[in-house]
Amino acid sequence: MQLSRDDLKRAYTAMFTIRAFEERVEKEFADGTIPGFAHVYLGQEASGVGVCFDLTDDDWIGSTHRGHGHCIAKGCEIEGMFLEIMGREGGICGGKGGSMHIADMDKGMLGANAIVGGSPPLAVGAALTQKLRGTDRVAVAFSGDGASNQGTTLEAMNMAVILKVPMIFVFENNGYGEFTASDYSVGAASLADRAAAFGMPAQTVDGADFFAVHAAMRDALEHARSGRGPYTLETRCSRFLGHFVGDPQKYRGPEELAEARANDPISRFRDRVGEAALLDMAELDEIESAVRARVDAAAAAAREAPMPSLATLETDVYVKY
Ligand SMILES: Cc1ncc(C[n+]2csc(CCOP(=O)(O)OP(=O)(O)O)c2C)c(N)n1
Ligand SMILES: [Mg+2]
DSSP: OOOOHHHHHHHHHHHHHHHHHHHHHHHHHHHTOSOSOOOOOTTOHHHHHHHHTTOOTTSEEEOOSSOHHHHHHTTOOHHHHHHHHTTOTTSTTTTSSOGGGOOBGGGTBOOOOSSTTOHHHHHHHHHHHHHHHTOOOOEEEEEETTGGGSHHHHHHHHHHHHHTOSEEEEEEEOSEETTEEHHHHOOSSOHHHHHHHTTSOEEEEETTOHHHHHHHHHHHHHHHHTTOOOEEEEEEOOOOSOSSTTOOOTTSOHHHHHHHHHSOHHHHHHHHHHHTTSSOHHHHHHHHHHHHHHHHHHHHHHHHSOOOOGGGTTTTSSOOO
């Protein structure tokens, strides 16, 4: 199915919102307004947006420690995200979760996850719920190349196949788990090949190309929504920065860093729609200005917002069933 002009604008808005948001997170972290660690999604925008583009609020995603981009792609509001990341009242999780624990049930966002390999089992559970309830909704687990080696992930893949649940495993292979290259840590030739060995269809796609990710995700969704069980996508991405904001990246040479930056999903999207005369560059520039203004306002408001009050210290700590 052809993407309409409105679809293309929606995709660019989401991708550029991630870009501008994460650049602001980098700056805020340097200013000391963000406690803990921040792992940004710069360079991987097309993967999250391509995967989430045709999902609804009733489809679920499980995310990772690098989860801001997944949240934005799934429709979380950046105002509540800045408040959350800065630990302020009014944040999506009341300012108590922070960068690595943003969950937004209204948007089908099961949560960023500090446990590497934590999302696949959660998402299998969410997918099993859909199967038992007889809906046509799906669950997606985002994981990295590092998480692909975790026992939790491998068990979840097997379980998804035997239970035949509507589930999509998305492995964002950015070439590194912390400071270790996936060339070293992943024994299989590709993560898609490994997934196929579990008994599900799998594709490897260029994760910097929104159109490639979106097309592959349509195949995955058609498969999962029609009751044929799980599917895997491996999106090959470039991580622009280090593992966390401030990582000096001594393990990557200047050429490699330049190459990563050159494989920019934002400029590739612009080139593609420009060459095909699908949108004017002026329209994309307008989107960028509006997004930057929104990001500036949201970050400034979060900086001024109060911390959660002491009276709420013990609320929302445990779920009551
Ligand atoms: C169970 C567990 N082991 C180790 C860690 C420490 N850790 C945090 S991120 C990370 C690397 C993850 O790499 P990858 O899955 O490729 O994701 P990326 O950072 O590249 O997005 C590790 C080992 C953790 N958070 N949880
Ligand atoms: Mg990685």
